Amino acid sequence: MPDLAPDFAALPEPRFRFFADLRVDVGLPQEVGATVHGGRRLIPILGGTVHGDGWSARVLPGGADFQRIVHPGLAELDARYVLETDAGDLIYVSNQALRSGDAQQMARLARGEPVDPACIYFRCAPRMETASKALAWVNEHMFVGTGARHPNQVLMRFHVLL
Numbered sequence: 001m002p003d004l005a006p007d008f009a010a011l012p013e014p015r016f017r018f019f020a021d022l023r024v025d026v027g028l029p030q031e032v033g034a035t036v037h038g039g040r041r042l043i044p045i046l047g048g049t050v051h052g053d054g055w056s057a058r059v060l061p062g063g064a065d066f067q068r069i070v071h072p073g074l075a076e077l078d079a080r081y082v083l084e085t086d087a088g089d090l091i092y093v094s095n096q097a098l099r100s101g102d103a104q105q106m107a108r109l110a111r112g113e114p115v116d117p118a119c120i121y122f123r124c125a126p127r128m129e130t131a132s133k134a135l136a137w138v139n140e141h142m143f144v145g146t147g148a149r150h151p152n153q154v155l156m157r158f159h160v161l162l
Helices: 103-110 136-140
Strands: 016-026 030-035 038-052 056-059 064-071 074-085 090-101 120-130 142-149 153-161
Touching: 016 056, 038 074, 090 103, 090 142, 103 120, 120 136, 120 153
Parallel strands: none
Antiparallel strands: 016 038, 016 153, 030 038, 038 056, 038 064, 056 074, 064 074, 074 090, 090 120, 120 142, 142 153
């Protein structure tokens, strides 16, 4: 009888490939305040730029980052926006993220003050959808990223999880 025991060594190790750098312009936060599910904040997305390996896009205005402030040192982020490539293709992005750090540094970010990105943990898992045949592969892949919040912008680097 063949050995049907799982062979964990046969599982592929995760690898990453650079996808794009995003510079997302953001507006003033709309502070909802402490709700029954935690603090709520909405950050309007005003636009931005995207630079990938051999391609570029713009972040279309109209998206937003819906935030839940779990406690003073932790925010759960749920950003939704659309990219338009230079070829005219549209990509819908739903980006879930965690941002954590010392409560004082996080408060400075919330007030729009500059904070050294090395002091803040900002990791994200963007999901992408498109109707473009040329970019259909993004519908079938997972992405991970890192980010940094600045007073008027969010910088992020996305990688494809291979």
